[in-house]
Amino acid sequence: MKGFKEFIMQGNVLDLAVGVVIGGAFTALIGAFVDNLIQPVINVFGGTNVDGLSFKIIGANEATRMDIGALLSAIIAFLITAAVVYFVFVLPVTNARAFDRKRRGLPEEDEGGAPEDVVLLTEIRDLLSAQRGGTTPAQGDALPPQV
Structure with missing residues (x-):
């Protein structure tokens, strides 16, 4: 059922x-x-x-x-x-x-916010940046390219 x-x-x-x-x-x-x-x-x-x-x-x-x-x-x-x-x-x-x-x-669903996958990816990005000892980028900023 x-x-x-x-x-x-x-x-x-x-x-x-x-x-x-x-x-x-x-x-x-x-x-x-x-x-x-x-x-x-x-x-x-x-x-x-x-x-x-x-x-x-x-x-x-x-x-x-x-x-x-x-x-x-x-x-x-x-x-x-x-x-x-x-x-x-x-x-x-x-x-x-x-x-x-x-x-x-x-x-509750927030129709005006970012999709769930974007929120999760942003959280992952911020955690990886913090593990590397860098600062967490501001909301909407992209990580600098790694060389």
């Missing part, structure tokens, strides 16, 4: 799962919501125009129709989908990972 938990908590597995869920399950729901509730409200701003917020660049040519209402509806659908993904998937998983790290006694 522990191995399964580690597999599920990997970042790439979670990203893939979120993508599949968003692509499959929410497309129809959000599309229906926007088409049936949001689009009619947006079309109200078109006044007495039966096409809502759309117009034709060339009146007799249907292919020149520009539908501003459909564009606004698509933007709203995207924002709703992004909010659902964040609050239903990303935020709970982020909190669960932080709780798991805290429970296991691991330090």
